[in-house]
Amino acid sequence: xxxxxxxxxxxxxxxxxxxxxxxxxxxxxxxxxxxxxxxxxxxxxxxxxxxxxxxxxxxxxxxxxxxxxxxxxxxxxxxxxxxxxxxxxxxxxxxxxxxxxxxxxxxxxxxxxxxxxxxxxxxxxxxxxxxxxxxxxxxxxxxxxxxxxxxxxxxxxxxxxxxxxxxxxxxxxxxxxxxxxxxxxxxxxxxxxxxxxxxxxxxxxxxxxxxxxxxxxxxxxxxxxxxxxxxxxxxxxxxxxxxxxxxxxxxxxxxxxxx
Amino acid sequence: xxxxxxxxxxxxxxxxxxxxxxxxxxxxxxxxxxxxxxxxxxxxxxxxxxxxxxxxxxxxxxxxxxxxxxxxxxxxxxxxxxxxxxxxxxxxxxxxxxxxxxxxxxxxxxxxxxxxxxxxxxxxxxxxxxxxxxxxxxxxxxxxxxxxxxxxxxxxxxxxxxxxxxxxxxxxxxxxxxxxxxxxxxxxxxxxxxxxxxxxxxxxxxxxxxxxxxxxxxxxxxxxxxxxxxxxxxxxxxxxxxxxxxxxxxxx
Numbered sequence: 001x002x003x004x005x006x007x008x009x010x011x012x013x014x015x016x017x018x019x020x021x022x023x024x025x026x027x028x029x030x031x032x033x034x035x036x037x038x039x040x041x042x043x044x045x046x047x048x049x050x051x052x053x054x055x056x057x058x059x060x061x062x063x064x065x066x067x068x069x070x071x072x073x074x075x076x077x078x079x080x081x082x083x084x085x086x087x088x089x090x091x092x093x094x095x096x097x098x099x100x101x102x103x104x105x106x107x108x109x110x111x112x113x114x115x116x117x118x119x120x121x122x123x124x125x126x127x128x129x130x131x132x133x134x135x136x137x138x139x140x141x142x143x144x145x146x147x148x149x150x151x152x153x154x155x156x157x158x159x160x161x162x163x164x165x166x167x168x169x170x171x172x173x174x175x176x177x178x179x180x181x182x183x184x185x186x187x188x189x190x191x192x193x194x195x196x197x198x199x200x201x202x203x204x205x206x207x208x209x210x211x212x213x214x215x216x217x218x219x220x221x222x223x224x225x226x227x228x229x230x231x232x233x234x235x236x237x238x239x240x241x242x243x244x245x246x247x248x249x250x251x252x253x254x255x256x257x258x259x
Numbered sequence: 260x261x262x263x264x265x266x267x268x269x270x271x272x273x274x275x276x277x278x279x280x281x282x283x284x285x286x287x288x289x290x291x292x293x294x295x296x297x298x299x300x301x302x303x304x305x306x307x308x309x310x311x312x313x314x315x316x317x318x319x320x321x322x323x324x325x326x327x328x329x330x331x332x333x334x335x336x337x338x339x340x341x342x343x344x345x346x347x348x349x350x351x352x353x354x355x356x357x358x359x360x361x362x363x364x365x366x367x368x369x370x371x372x373x374x375x376x377x378x379x380x381x382x383x384x385x386x387x388x389x390x391x392x393x394x395x396x397x398x399x400x401x402x403x404x405x406x407x408x409x410x411x412x413x414x415x416x417x418x419x420x421x422x423x424x425x426x427x428x429x430x431x432x433x434x435x436x437x438x439x440x441x442x443x444x445x446x447x448x449x450x451x452x453x454x455x456x457x458x459x460x461x462x463x464x465x466x467x468x469x470x471x472x473x474x475x476x477x478x479x480x481x482x483x484x485x486x487x488x489x490x491x492x493x494x495x496x497x498x499x500x501x502x503x504x505x506x507x508x509x510x511x
Contacts, residue, residue, distance in 0.1 A: 013380035021366055021377070028368060098364055098381055099340035099355065253343040257276055 004245040007101035018108035037120045065127040069215040070187035076117040083109040084157025092259040141217030149210040151237040155244030165255035191224045209233035266465035267315040272347035274308040308489045318462045322476040325486035331469045353432030367411040400424035436468045
């Protein structure tokens with residue numbers, strides 16, 4: 001993991017270039033450009049608000065804010081994992097021709113998505129004013145939550161990137177799994193709606209912890225779990241990256257031959 | 260033996276490639292390969308390089324010849340660090356600049372100038388380093404105003420010129436050239452040849468050239484290496500090796 005971090009630092013110029021390139025490609029040829037980063041989550045909020053509040057008559061006035069704070073980090077996770085998994089295959093022409101630490105391609109996806117997420121987070125502001133839910137000291141939990149979520153996602157993406165080089169099926173499996181993850185994570189609902197009798201098992205999914213942490217931090221509400229759960233979340237993030245970078249190192253030489 | 264004096268030192272290097280058609284075809288095959296790996300090992304891969312031993316001194320210029328598919332480019336990629344050998348030793352000392360494919364790191368949607376910075380970064384140079392080099396790269400590539408246009412609008416000659424200009428401008432310690440000299444029009448070819456000769460003459464730049472152009476190889480190289488089916492079958496004085504090569508080519 002130390003060598004992994006060293007490689008990233010040494011090749012930070014490449015990383016920077018990759019991210020700039022991703023941003024340029026993302027908005028090239030669009031009329032609204034950056035606005036799409038705001039419109040897309042807003043449209044999701046609209047859809048879920050309609051289904052959840054209007055049809056199912058659940059959730060309170062804070063629901064739109066809660067949803068947007070679930071959607072944005074979850075979408076970030078989902079894009080880092082699927083984009084990271086496809087990073088080696090996507091940049092195969094480059095990987096076959098020049099030597100670069102291959103981690104760069106996966107980490108590039110993470111950084112790009114982080115930039116997109118931070119830009120998108122601005123949509124939260126009007127919702128906060130709507131509910132008078134002003135940020136407080138708990139806002140320090142936001143960078144912590146995002147950081148843990150990043151480490152967790154990166155570890156998974158590293159493993160999947162090698163697997164996808166050999167088995168292109170990975171991207172299809174991933175689509176199903178991520179769809180499932182959306183529903184077992186408090187994205188379109190909140191953690192306190194989860195029945196207490198299954199809460200323990202539910203919290204085993206570290207995504208629950210990161211997303212709830214981010215949500216409570218921004219809304220300045222008390223955290224819906226205790227310290228031991230938080231420690232478990234931190235452990236999951238570190239283990240994910242440690243194990244992911246270790247396995248990546250084991251597999252990458254073989255994976256490159258399939259590109 | 261003192262390894263310090265070698266820029267490239269390969270010993271008993273082997274590289275295996277998976278056969279594309281032996282990607283497991285279905286769940287059943289994947290499962291069988293997983294439970295009985297030894298049964299399936301032999302049919303899953305082929306040898307791309309075998310028993311490669313090659314020592315190149317710092318500042319030496321070595322040419323590689325061999326028929327198509329003999330492993331020349333693959334060997335360059337191992338030296339560049341792209342493929343890790345399955346067995347043997349591969350030691351490469353110094354900053355490698357590879358002209359494996361002239362425009363490898365270039366992006367269609369970025370401008371020529373932006374691509375110069377990106378390629379520089381890939382070769383390990385910071386933005387500041389590249390700012391100093393950029394003007395000479397633009398001048399050598401003869402792209403002029405076009406350097407601000409997106410790369411996708413470039414003709415193939417323009418692409419090669421830019422690629423060549425970048426790869427040779429960065430003063431590599433080890434330069435790998437894969438049939439890259441035949442770029443652009445007559446005039447640019449002559450200039451690029453001169454550029455390579457300049458690099459070759461510098462005592463501290465080690466160069467490996469892959470080419471089918473025997474005249475070019477004789478002009479540049481002190482030593483030639485002949486590859487056949489992933490093995491080194493001859494090396495030494497250019498004229499001797501070229502004779503072997505011609506003999507080999509007459510055989511089917």
